[in-house]
Amino acid sequence: xxxxxxxxxxxxxxxxxxxxxxxxxxxxxxxxxxxxxxxxxxxxxxxxxxxxxxxxxxxxxxxxxxxxxxxxxxxxxxxxxxxxxxxxxxxxxxxxxxxxxxxxxxxxxxxxxx
Amino acid sequence: xxxxxxxxxxxxxxxxxxxxxxxxxxxxxxxxxxxxxxxxxxxxxxxxxxxxxxxxxxxxxxxxxxxxxxxxxxxxxxxxxxxxxxxxxxxxxxxxxxxxxxxxxxxxxxxx
Numbered sequence: 263x264x265x266x267x268x269x270x271x272x273x274x275x276x277x278x279x280x281x282x283x284x285x286x287x288x289x290x291x292x293x294x295x296x297x298x299x300x301x302x303x304x305x306x307x308x309x310x311x312x313x314x315x316x317x318x319x320x321x322x323x324x325x326x327x328x329x330x331x332x333x334x335x336x337x338x339x340x341x342x343x344x345x346x347x348x349x350x351x352x353x354x355x356x357x358x359x360x361x362x363x364x365x366x367x368x369x370x371x372x373x374x375x376x
Numbered sequence: 377x378x379x380x381x382x383x384x385x386x387x388x389x390x391x392x393x394x395x396x397x398x399x400x401x402x403x404x405x406x407x408x409x410x411x412x413x414x415x416x417x418x419x420x421x422x423x424x425x426x427x428x429x430x431x432x433x434x435x436x437x438x439x440x441x442x443x444x445x446x447x448x449x450x451x452x453x454x455x456x457x458x459x460x461x462x463x464x465x466x467x468x469x470x471x472x473x474x475x476x477x478x479x480x481x482x483x484x485x486x487x488x
Contacts, residue, residue, distance in 0.1 A: 294475050305380075305466050305479035306419075351419065355475050362409045362424025362474030363432045369418065 274373040281339040283370045285352035288333060294355040296364065297326060297337045301348045309337070309350075339372075347374045378403065380469050380480035388486045394455040397483045401448050401469030407431075408450040409477055410442060413464040424474055425450050431474070454485075462487045 275281045287295075293314040298306035310321045312328050312335075319326050325338040335352050349371050353364040381400045389395050401408050409432075410422040421434040425444035442452040448469075454461055464484050468477035 296476065298479075303481075305468075305481045308476070308478055311476060353419075361431050362407050362426065362470070362477075363421045363434065364409070364411075364419075364468075364477060365421070366411075366419035 270370055271368070272371045272373065274375060275342050277342060277344060277374050277376050279342055281337075281342045281346070281372060283337045283339075283350050283352075283372065285335040285337075285367050286333060287335065287352075287354050289354070289356050289365075290333070291357045292354040292365075293357055295326070295328065295335055296353045296355075297324075297335075298351045298353060298366075299346075299348045300351065300369070306351060342372075342374050344374050344376060347372055380467060380478055382465075382467055382480040382483050384483060385481065386484045386486075388488065389457050390488050391457055391459060393457050394453060395457060395485060396451055396453045397465055397467075397485075399450045399452075399467035399469075399480060401450070401467075402478055405469035405471060405478075406448050407470045407472065407474040407477075408444060408448065409468045409470070409474065410450070410452050411466045411468065412436070413466055413482070414462075419466070422452065426472070426474065457487045459487050461485065 296311040297309040300306045312319045312326045323340045327336045349369045352367045407426045409424040424432040428444045439455045444450045464482045466482045468479045470477045
C-alpha cells in the first residue's frame with residue numbers, strides 16, 4: 263500500500279545524546295508533514311509538524327528538517343531521555359484532494375540506553 | 377480539553393461476526409479519521425468523516441464502513457469479520473482541514 267519510507271527500523275542511542283530519525287517520501291504533491299510518537303499500548307502522539315513552504319521548525323527539544331529537493335524529512339531530538347523511547351512515525355498529507363488522509367511511514371523504534 | 381476517546385478499548389470476536397467501534401473527537405473538532413494498525417501493514421487510512429459526510433476513503437473492502445453523528449462522534453463497523461481484521465483501530469480528530477490529527481488510544485480487536 264501507500265507508505266512513506268523510513269531509513270532505519272531501530273535506532274539505539276545513549277541517554278543525553280542527540281537522536282536523528284529520518285524519513286523519505288516520494289510524492290512531490292505532499293505539502294504537510296507530521297511526526298508522531300507512539301508508546302506501547304497507546305495511540306500516536308503529535309510531536310511536531312511542518313509545511314512544505316518551510317525547511318525547519320523547532321519545538322521543545324525537537325527539530326524537524328524538510329528537504330524538498332531530495333524528498334527527505336528528519337526529526338532531531340536533543341538530549342535524548344529514557345522517556346523518549348518509543349516508535350516514531352512520519353506522516354504526510356498529499357494535498358487538499360486527500361483531506362483527512364495521512365500516509366504513514368513504517369516507523370523507527372528509538373531505544374534509549376541509560 | 378479532553379482528548380480523543382475510543383470505546384471499547386479491547387474486543388474479542390469470532391470470524392463472521394460484526395463489530396462497531398466508537399470514537400468521540402476533541403471538543404470542537406469536526407473531522408474524524410479512522411486507521412487500522414497492524415505489524416505487517418503499519419498504519420493504513422480507512423476513511424474520514426466531516427460534518428456527517430464521508431469526505432475521503434482508503435483502499436479497504438466494503439465490509440468496513442463508518443458514520444458520523446451531528447455531535448461529531450463517529451462509529452466504524454466491520455461486518456463478516458476475518459482473522460486478518462485483528463488489529464489496533466485508531467481514530468483521530470482534527471479541525472476543518474483534516475490535517476493536524478490527534479489520535480485516541482485505539483481499540484484492540486482480536487478475531488478468533
